[in-house]
Amino acid sequence: MNESKELPQFPEPYWRDKLDFPSFPKLKESIKADVGIVGGGIVGITAAYLLSKQNIKVALIDAGVILNGTTGHTTAKITAQHDIIYDEFIKHFGEDKTKLYYQAQMEAKEFIEKTTTELNIDCDFKEQDAIIYTNSDEYITQLENEKKAYDQLGIEGELTDSVPLQVPHKKALIMKNQAQYHPLKFLKRLAEESVKNGAQLFENTTAIDVEYNKNPAIITREGQRIVCQYVIEASHFPFYDGQGFYPARMYPERSYALAVKAKKKFPGGMYISAESPTRSLRSVEIDGEEVWLVIGEKHKTGQGKSTIEHYQALQDFAEAHLGIEKILFRWSTQDLTTLDKLPYIGRVSEEEEAVFVATGFRKWGMSNGTIAAKILTDLITGKESPYKDLYTPSRFQADPSLRKFARINADVAKHLIKGKLEFTDNNIKTLSTDDATVTRINGKRTGVYKDKEDKFFAVDTTCTHMGCEVEWNSGERSWDCPCHGSRFSYTGEVMEGPAKRPLERIDLE
Numbered sequence: 001m002n003e004s005k006e007l008p009q010f011p012e013p014y015w016r017d018k019l020d021f022p023s024f025p026k027l028k029e030s031i032k033a034d035v036g037i038v039g040g041g042i043v044g045i046t047a048a049y050l051l052s053k054q055n056i057k058v059a060l061i062d063a064g065v066i067l068n069g070t071t072g073h074t075t076a077k078i079t080a081q082h083d084i085i086y087d088e089f090i091k092h093f094g095e096d097k098t099k100l101y102y103q104a105q106m107e108a109k110e111f112i113e114k115t116t117t118e119l120n121i122d123c124d125f126k127e128q129d130a131i132i133y134t135n136s137d138e139y140i141t142q143l144e145n146e147k148k149a150y151d152q153l154g155i156e157g158e159l160t161d162s163v164p165l166q167v168p169h170k171k172a173l174i175m176k177n178q179a180q181y182h183p184l185k186f187l188k189r190l191a192e193e194s195v196k197n198g199a200q201l202f203e204n205t206t207a208i209d210v211e212y213n214k215n216p217a218i219i220t221r222e223g224q225r226i227v228c229q230y231v232i233e234a235s236h237f238p239f240y241d242g243q244g245f246y247p248a249r250m251y252p253e254r255s256y257a258l259a260v261k262a263k264k265k266f267p268g269g270m271y272i273s274a275e276s277p278t279r280s281l282r283s284v285e286i287d288g289e290e291v292w293l294v295i296g297e298k299h300k301t302g303q304g305k306s307t308i309e310h311y312q313a314l315q316d317f318a319e320a321h322l323g324i325e326k327i328l329f330r331w332s333t334q335d336l337t338t339l340d341k342l343p344y345i346g347r348v349s350e351e352e353e354a355v356f357v358a359t360g361f362r363k364w365g366m367s368n369g370t371i372a373a374k375i376l377t378d379l380i381t382g383k384e385s386p387y388k389d390l391y392t393p394s395r396f397q398a399d400p401s402l403r404k405f406a407r408i409n410a411d412v413a414k415h416l417i418k419g420k421l422e423f424t425d426n427n428i429k430t431l432s433t434d435d436a437t438v439t440r441i442n443g444k445r446t447g448v449y450k451d452k453e454d455k456f457f458a459v460d461t462t463c464t465h466m467g468c469e470v471e472w473n474s475g476e477r478s479w480d481c482p483c484h485g486s487r488f489s490y491t492g493e494v495m496e497g498p499a500k501r502p503l504e505r506i507d508l509e
């Protein structure tokens, strides 16, 4: 834990601090299961729990360690207030579907609350109001329209000129009775319960494909097979596309978080600004002290200014409005947004009966991820789910999806070409320690990082997914791809898909 007003040197999410996680072996041989799950985040672990409770044999694998991906880097708000969306959703999907979306989020909240009580989990679950605030005249009308949408949908809300938040605002929209919790305390227990119910969990085991004989089999990088009846892809970006064309239908964004001990007292509630740059605020208790979580600064992965500047912007905001005493933690996360802002939950494509996917939660993974696990469990066990059609990945909404589709793919095409044409011939002799640059070595665009011991690590910057050029992320010391969000360590290892293979290492000798 950092003990100064300065940004911590290394990113580390608060959620994993001081929590003892069970560790799980690497998969060493081919196995059979009823359901094979790839990804040990909120969807994978919740689905493992729900399925194993019904005596279904589950095998779950994670490429790293469980609960250390997006779920381990969240803000952990359990809310149906997902920015200003209900007015927009009513226009695009109609009142009935929008009501279903709200209902799904509230069902997720009820599930977490009920499970917390049933299993007596100490996970700091607390009811809180969720509040969108604005200080911009432009957004006041949008908040007013959103309140009308709340009324139409029967959502308990209140529009007010003032909330007890120390950040300047002119209007705020409150959604009552939402909640916050410590997601890893909750999910760690669900993982333990799943194991008690007979689920097998494996770490450091990367899935690279699904193959069919009669049944599907998950194929790992080291060649083992998990032969099962159903596959759940809960790996953030689906590792197996199944002709669902996911890279063309989602885009990745990064955002940043600070845990700040501040001079000002937290007023209660969970806040998010309507305007950009987004500021999202909630509190946690760390060692008996109240700490603000300050989150925001989202941008497309691998694009825009140096990533450390995003942390600095949050630091400036916290100093100006809260008064920083200490910055305890900093971390960042990556989220995927779909064409119409609704997650893709269901069969990976119409052709694939046995492979399911859950992705594209657009920052709101606590409620959407929980309901995803419930929907997929229902689909697998043959139970009717009211949300099946709403979230189905094969839905087609002509407007606004098509325009967005064109925009996402034009952006990918631009980055594919731009990176190749760029004149990059920086001198690595002048590189500072703990920094990176892009240069050309033997005609190849090469990324070079110099560590604290002045050791160089060079990689071919061509992303192994579809060939875009990765860019340096100074905040996390990673190479990030602007096209579909793959991320690689400075040694080239895959940190985040869709890429499955590491960047090629270049020898500088």
Ligand code: FES
Binding pocket: 247, 463, 464, 465, 466, 467, 468, 481, 482, 483, 484, 485, 486, 497, 498, 499
């Ligand atoms: Fe798709 Fe890099 S080209 S993630």
